[in-house]
Amino acid sequence: MERDLYRIDDLLLRSAVWAALATALFAAGLVVVGLARGAPPSGADPGLAMLLRFALPLSMAVSASVGLLVAGIAMRRREKRSHAVWRLLEQNLELYVPDLVANSDLGREDVERTVRRLNNRGQGLWVWDRASDRVRDGRLESSYLHVEKCDVCHASISVRVPASLREIPGCPYCGDPIGIEHLRELKRDALAALREERGPKVARAPAAKRTRPFSLPLFLLLLVAFWPAAVVYAWWQWQGADCERPG
Ligand SMILES: [Zn+2]
Secondary structure, three states: OOOOOOOHHHHHHHHHHHHHHHHHHHHHHHHHHHHHHOOOOOOOOHHHHHHHHOHHHHHHHHHHHHHHHHHHHHHHHHHHHHHHHHHHHHHHOEEEHHHHHHOOOOOHHHHHHHHHHHHHHOOOOEEEEOOOOEEEEHHHHOOEEEEEEOOOOOOEEEEEEEOOOOOOOEOOOOOOEOOHHHHHHHHHHHHHHHHHHHHHHHHHOOOOOOOOOOOHHHHHHHHHHOHHHHHHHHHHHHHOOOOOOOO
16 A cells, blocks of 8 residues: 655654754854854853854744644644544444534544545545534445334335435335334444445555655755745645554
């Protein structure tokens, strides 16, 4: 499976460390040069005077380190939340989004992002049913449950019900809607069958080709020229990046 050589959040955090090291070296170099030159006419501390002379580039270097660090941490946290959503989707095949949001630290935007990325990558098809606010495996949209007996009048029937349970038809004999408990049971079986199917298939599914490959030279160029542009570039790339399979 085609994989990125590095993860973008890793790259940002590593860049932050390098930027901090470079900043420290730069500052140390300035102090050494200042001391070598000796005290300025004003009589101020020679090392400090040199640092103050280069206050602007120094503060830019410091802000770059901090900015990269903050962006890297934010991205890593989001990446972790994406993995959590992915794991839940794989386990359940259907999620009621308000329940998920209420009972976890995950937000609606985490679900949105994960669904978008999985679909972009070709990791199955996840459908967000806006009417019921559920995200479900696309195969549930096209599968049917077969009901053979009416719970109300006990007649033998043959009714197909969409596995999404979006519409529940009535019994052709008594007209009552098919019992929801019975349908849920059938759906549990259908979900179990789909889960069985999913495992090996996903492992073999080829990753969709990246439409915008990450360019390390471009990132470094932006980093040197104007670091916020590098952060924006990394962020933009990450939004469209593949998810790595959660462990
Ligand atoms: Zn009936």
